[in-house]
Amino acid sequence: xxxGRKASARAAVKALRxxxxxxxxxxxxxxxxxxxxIHGITGVRGYDVIVVGAGPGGSTAALTAAEAGMKVLVLExxxxxxxxxxxxxxxxxxxxxxxxxxxxxxxxxxxxxxxxVAHFLSPPPEMEERFCIASGPSGRMSYPExxxxxxxxxxxxxxxxxxxxxxxxxxxxxxxxxxxxxxxKDADNIAGVLLEGGDEYxxxxxxxxxxxxxxxxxxxxxxxxxRPDEVISACAVDYSASRxxxxxxxxxxxxxAYFGPGMGGNYLMCYADCVHIGGPxxxxxxxxxxxxxxxKPARELLETIQAPPVQRLLRAVDAVPRxxxxxxxxxxxxxxxxxxxxxxxxxxxxxxxxxxxxxxxVWQAMYSGRLAAQVxxxxxxxxxxxxxxxxxxxxxxxxxxxxxxxxxxAQLRRLFxxxxxxxxxxxxxxxxxxxxxxxxxxxxxxxxQTVARAVPILMENLPVLMKLLGIYVPxxxxxxxxxxxxxxxxxxxxxxxxxxxxxxxxx
Amino acid sequence: MSxxxxxxxxxxFALSEVIPATRDFIRLDGERCTGCGDCAVVCxxxxxxxxxxxxxxxxxxxxxxxxxxxxxxxxxxxxxDFSYPPGGTxxxxxxx
Numbered sequence: 001x002x003x004g005r006k007a008s009a010r011a012a013v014k015a016l017r018x019x020x021x022x023x024x025x026x027x028x029x030x031x032x033x034x035x036x037x038i039h040g041i042t043g044v045r046g047y048d049v050i051v052v053g054a055g056p057g058g059s060t061a062a063l064t065a066a067e068a069g070m071k072v073l074v075l076e077x078x079x080x081x082x083x084x085x086x087x088x089x090x091x092x093x094x095x096x097x098x099x100x101x102x103x104x105x106x107x108x109x110x111x112x113x114x115x116x117v118a119h120f121l122s123p124p125p126e127m128e129e130r131f132c133i134a135s136g137p138s139g140r141m142s143y144p145e146x147x148x149x150x151x152x153x154x155x156x157x158x159x160x161x162x163x164x165x166x167x168x169x170x171x172x173x174x175x176x177x178x179x180x181x182x183x184x185k186d187a188d189n190i191a192g193v194l195l196e197g198g199d200e201y202x203x204x205x206x207x208x209x210x211x212x213x214x215x216x217x218x219x220x221x222x223x224x225x226x227r228p229d230e231v232i233s234a235c236a237v238d239y240s241a242s243r244x245x246x247x248x249x250x251x252x253x254x255x256x257a258y259f260g261p262g263m264g265g266n267y268l269m270c271y272a273d274c275v276h277i278g279g280p281x282x283x284x285x286x287x288x289x290x291x292x293x294x295x296k297p298a299r300e301l302l303e304t305i306q307a308p309p310v311q312r313l314l315r316a317v318d319a320v321p322r323x324x325x326x327x328x329x330x331x332x333x334x335x336x337x338x339x340x341x342x343x344x345x346x347x348x349x350x351x352x353x354x355x356x357x358x359x360x361x362v363w364q365a366m367y368s369g370r371l372a373a374q375v376x377x378x379x380x381x382x383x384x385x386x387x388x389x390x391x392x393x394x395x396x397x398x399x400x401x402x403x404x405x406x407x408x409x410a411q412l413r414r415l416f417x418x419x420x421x422x423x424x425x426x427x428x429x430x431x432x433x434x435x436x437x438x439x440x441x442x443x444x445x446x447x448x449q450t451v452a453r454a455v456p457i458l459m460e461n462l463p464v465l466m467k468l469l470g471i472y473v474p475x476x477x478x479x480x481x482x483x484x485x486x487x488x489x490x491x492x493x494x495x496x497x498x499x500x501x502x503x504x505x506x507x
Numbered sequence: 508m509s510x511x512x513x514x515x516x517x518x519x520f521a522l523s524e525v526i527p528a529t530r531d532f533i534r535l536d537g538e539r540c541t542g543c544g545d546c547a548v549v550c551x552x553x554x555x556x557x558x559x560x561x562x563x564x565x566x567x568x569x570x571x572x573x574x575x576x577x578x579x580x581x582x583x584x585x586x587x588d589f590s591y592p593p594g595g596t597x598x599x600x601x602x603x
Contacts, residue, residue: 077594084574086600109603155603177595196593213576215590225580228545233577235551237517238603274603287581291545298551302517322602324522326551326575 047073047203049376050193051172052180052216054081055156057348057365058209059163063101064373065207066170070380073201074167075178075193081160085211087236087325088269088276090151090255091159094401095363097143099370101166109155109271111246113254116150119309120429121260123422127307131432134253153254153269159362180210183219189342189385190220204385205376206344209369212328214350222338226352229288232331232359235301236278239319243273249316259419261426263304268313275319277305282331282359283413283420298326331359333409335402339394342387345372353402356409357416364402371396408475415471424464431461519552520571524599527569528592533578537561539586546578546587554578562586573598 049065051058054076065072078084090113095102120131141147168174182194184202192202193216208216212231217223250256256268264281280300283289290297304310330352339351347353348365355364375393379385397403418424434457438450458465476483542560547553554565554572565571574597579589591597 077591079595083599084597086603088603157600157603179591179594181590213579213589213591224585225576228581228583231577231580233549233551233575233580237522240602276603287549287577290549291543291581294548296548296551298519302519305517321517321522323600324517324519324573325600325603326573326577328575328577328580 046192047071047173047201048380049073049205049207049373050075050201050203051207051209052193053077053209053211053350054164054167054174054176055085055160055209055211055348055365056163056362057350057369058207059160059167059369060099060366061207061209061347061369061373062167062172062174063163063170064370065376066167066172068373068377070373070377072167072172073203074164074172074174075180075195075201076164076174076176077179079176081164082156085160085327086156086323087278087327088153088155088238088271088274089159089362090153090269090360092151092360092363093143093145093149095366096145098363098401099366105162107154107158107162109153109158109274111153111250111254111271112149112252113151113153114149115251115253117253117256119256119258120425120432121258121263121307121309122429123261123426124263124303127260127304127309129309130429131436149252151255153271155271155274163366180215180219183216183344186343188387190344204343204380205390207369207372207376208344208346208350209348209365210350212330212349214346216344217338217346217350220341220344222341222344222346226330226332227288228291229286230330230332230352231287231328232282232285233287233290233297234278234282234285234327234329234359235280235298236276236325237301237305237321238323238325239275239277239314239321241270241273241275241314241320242318245317246270246273246275249313258304258307258310259425259429260304260307261429262420262422263300263425264416264420266301266304266310268310270317274322275314275317276325277301277310278325280304281416281420282357283416286331287328329359329361330354331413332356333406333413335397335406337394339397340387340390342390343385345375345390345393347372351397355405355412357412364405367400367402368397371400408478411471411475411478415468418464418467418471424467427461427464428468431457431464523552523571523573524601525570525572526596526599528596530593531569532574532590532592532597533564533568533572534588535562535564536586536588539584541584541586543584545581545583549577549581551575551577 048070049072051062051074054074062072062074117134121127122130179196180193181196183190184192190206194200250270254270258266264284266279269276285297332352333356336352339346347368353364354361379389438453442450540561544557546562547555552571554568555562576589578587
């Protein structure tokens with residue numbers, strides 16, 4: 001090594017950085033002394049927490065950290081919140097239970113969901129409505145918001161902006177058009193980020209909220225990518241629509257699912273003045289399955305949008321297509337444990353947290369973002385951001401309702417496999433039609449004659465009923481629930497019928 | 508044009524806006540590619556095709572790719588590398 005003026009300057013900078021990053025002197029009665037002026041001398045800018053990604057997880061982390069008095073920097077690759085990870089979504093009533101700051105939130109795109117609708121269609125090419133369930137919230141739910149509504153649908157463009165603004169108001173600095181391409185490391189810990197273009201920012205804790213293709217996870221060596229059976233490729237078409245028509249036709253049935261034999265299920269989400277149709281269901285858009293079946297998810301969605309009931313609804317609300325979206329979403333049957341390293345925590349999709357039935361992920365992102373920021377605050381306060389110290393983030397996640405969503409995860413994923421299986425979905429639909437019509441709807445034949453068919457209908461459909469029991473019984477068991485003896489016996493029989501799902505076109 | 512007609516038409520390319528990236532963000536390692544075609548089947552914008560025994564990425568992918576990363580996930584040979592285009596470039600969602 002040559003010793004010159006440059007080398008000694010480098011050594012001085014290194015020493016200064018080590019001093020700055022050795023947080024001990026920074027604590028003063030639990031408050032954090034801003035250090036950016038020191039970093040100014042060293043040519044790098046320092047923060048307590050750097051958040052990568054200004055989605056719901058990143059902004060909630062930034063908001064929580066800033067409110068706790070930490071100096072926070074958020075780096076977002078797009079030009080404004082949700083420019084990239086756009087789309088609409090349904091925010092569960094859980095969010096109103098858990099995040100006081102959204103109480104009273106009003107956004108122009110919001111539509112409240114006091115009804116959920118599932119349409120069951122006949123097989124292609126006909127694809128007409130065979131059966132439909134519409135339901136309001138259940139009075140047995142454990143908190144008041146859940147007894148009042150299911151979800152509120154809204155656009156990410158508005159919600160992500162709201163959260164990013166909130167984080168900024170709390171003191172976080174948000175930089176857009178900033179792509180993180182590297183991580184700075186100090187010994188064993190991640191200690192900052194490098195931006196494309198060469199800028200470097202330092203912080204004892206980095207929170208990776210950069211989505212399903214998390215580059216922070218990759219750069220940290222936690223994982224290169226999710227497996228093909230852990231990711232869905234979800235497509236959606238956004239339509240502008242008439243607010244008045246939507247109010248009349250859809251009202252508060254903001255979430256409607258369309259299932260049909262061979263269709264994995266499309267969802268139709270209605271907002272104040274637009275509609276999204278997405279799909280082709282979680283199972284059929286699972287990348288490993290697409291590779292096996294050779295059926296393209298985008299094409300499947302575009303074809304099933306042509307189903308007559310979907311088209312009628314679109315026409316009734318004056319829908320005009322505006323935008324086509326595609327996003328990958330992690331869809332896992334169990335919670336990951338590769339969510340933290342020294343100086344780094346991953347939240348939201350970057351941590352693989354969407355739940356294993358509908359792949360709902362925004363509430364999970366917000367919840368994990370808040371947990372990560374709380375852990376960052378504690379760990380920095382204790383002057384220990386090592387992997388061992390931050391492992392408490394994983395412990396907290398495991399104790400949280402986010403992890404409880406994964407109980408029975410493997411079974412939940414199989415439930416959609418049944419719905420995606422052409423034969424099982426068709427049988428289930430016809431069973432529901434037969435039971436409903438013969439038990440109480442028919443004026444076509446004498447009631448005594450039709451009601452007597454209930455037992456044969458159930459007997460004939462034992463295989464598909466067993467498939468469902470084979471899913472629900474192990475779930476109840478996994479959740480630690482007690483089974484009545486009859487159900488336990490039936491569950492055993494269900495297991496005999498083997499894995500749900502079934503015939504798939506082969507390559 | 509009647510609403511009846513309009514609701515049925517979905518042109519993926521007309522309905523997505525992309526600011527072309529100034530550098531490549533998807534790379535194919537031709538040595539590793541086995542020509543399985545998984546990338547071609549998952550790509551929602553049909554930007555991959557098989558030529559001979561190898562996958563080929565469309566020359567104008569920087570103007571069409573919606574950055575979903577499906578090809579990267581699908582490739583079990585790790586022949587496809589995907590990162591993000593430079594900040595401020597790539598796909599833009601205006602409406603939702």
